[in-house]
Amino acid sequence: MLVPFLLLAGGALVSFEGAIDSFEKQENVGLEELFPLARIEGLMLDISGVVNVEDTASKKVSVAKFKKTAADINYNFKIILTRPSQLPERNESIYRIQEEWNQLEDLGLEIVGSSSQAYKADKTAKISEFQLKLQEILQNVQELNYRLIAFQNTENLRQAQLVRGRVRLLVAIIFLLALTIAVICAYALSRSILVPLYRLQEGVKHLADGNLKYRIKLKTQDEFSRLANTFNAMAGSLEQSQTDLERLATLDGLTEVYNRREFNRWLSVEFERSRRDEHPVSLIMVDLDHFKQLNDTYGHQAGDEALCCVAQLLRKEVRPGDIVSRYGGEEFAIILPKSSVEDSVAVAHRIRREIAIQPIRISSEDRIHLTASLGLATFPSDVQSEEALLRKADQALFQAKKLGRNRVCLATEVSRSSPG
Structure with a gap:
């Protein structure tokens, strides 16, 4: 009599494990895209100060710092473009931003590398042009960053809704089987199976609705307890990932105050x-x-x-x-x-x-x-x-x-x- 329930419990465990793998994979993909993009944004903010150096004594330092920062920016562009993305327009946006940056990099090298008197008269205008173009690039980077975060959240909700559908199907099957069991076993079965599954369903529903702080509490020591622990671990991982993304989008990476x-x-x-x-x-x-x-x-x-x-x-x-x-x-x-x-x-x-x-x-x-x-x-x-x-x-x-x-x-x- 317990064989069908054991099989269903095993199927639920496999289903939850598969859901966790998909969540973790989605989170890793999102972080691999967002961290290099945030790094590019921070480096571009740093490079804006390099082109404003006026005294000749620090010209070599400015040129070296500009080239090093530019190389870091190009490296992070390369990292992003070598990684696949599920967002169709991502690569198109990255290529456009990279092309704008390549043009700006040439202008920046021209500004920090020239020291002739004839060039100094035109330097202020070129610096203004550099800062204006840099601001446009930063806006494009920020817009892409917002789209990637929104896409990541949508994928997380979609995965949670798929898991909720599987759990609902599992609950329905077990409920139909439970109707065939004698009345004398109904109370025990409801306590040992239906209640934990209901709580699992409620947990997935909360997760699908975006409540990542919700945790399932079960007193049993069986497969359902393992499912609840797995669910809680998954919810904790998603909550931490969301916190990391919010922190990345709001705090300065060096000083830990707002950006x-x-x-x-x-x-x-x-x-x-x-x-x-x-x-x-x-x-x-x-x-x-x-x-x-x-x-x-x-x-x-x-x-x-x-x-x-x-x-x-x-x-x-x-x-x-x-x-x-x-x-x-x-x-x-x-x-x-x-x-x-x-x-x-x-x-x-x-x-x-x-x-x-x-x-x-x-x-x-x-x-x-x-x-x-x-x-x-x-x-x-x-x-x-x-x-x-x-x-x-x-x-x-x-x-x-x-x-x-x-x-x-x-x-x-x-x-x-x-x-x-």
Whole structure:
């Protein structure tokens, strides 16, 4: 009598194992596509600073760094194109982005490699052209990244729905068999088979609906318990993969604070919330002083260590609800919701002081001290639009560096002749 149920349990186990393999394969394919693409995006953000180097002394360093970063970008393009994809338009998008990048790479080499006086007069225009084209490429990379993530989620849901269909069929078969068993065995069978299967079905339904936190709890020690454990392991793996994808899309890979794209999103969210609820919101721009000199003296690895230390210091010195982001290069941006001018000024001065007094560990033996320049703007006391808030904070930062660095400058202290 138990043989049919044992066979069905074995079939369910095989079905679940096959579903897990398909989920894991799909997740691996998604990660193999997304990680090189995110790497390309990060390298392109890094290379944007190389073409702005002006002094002749660091020209060789700029050329070498540009070529190395460009080689890394080309290598990641090669990695993506050698891997198959289930998204039909992916390769077409990659080839288009790669072609745009190849053209931009030639322009970048021309900018960083030339030092003639005749070329310098045209350098500003070429740098602007380079940055504009680079921004277009980054937008294309981000759009492809969003499409790949959406495609990955769709495939995960499709796989979960297939598993749910198999479980429903299995439940139906067992239910029909259970009707033929004597009444005296009905209660035992319902407790030992139907209840665990119902819970398995509920688990798959939750998974298909996108609830990756759901777990099945069974007290039995049989095949169904193994199925529940397998399901829970699969759900945990999917949840971790989703967390990794979200983390990859929102955090800066080096400093572990929000990246530039996530900063732009939070700035829009907090500005609209501030306008709706009629409370202030402040923006602090932080730029490390003489950071290029640090890289030239101790190396780029030491510069990366310094950026990580400063990022952790910023997170420590702000409130839990404040938003710390890496704006680009050695520049950070901090959004302070519901923070008045006076409160924001106090935070900015505390950050400047802590950066100046805290020793930065760049190796097991070496400690250095850095300083930072900060610019602050507040809505609605200083500006009336989101764009103006960002522009005023940036102008205040420029004013702080112009006045000697290692200081805080407010938007109200910016020269009257400045736009906005």
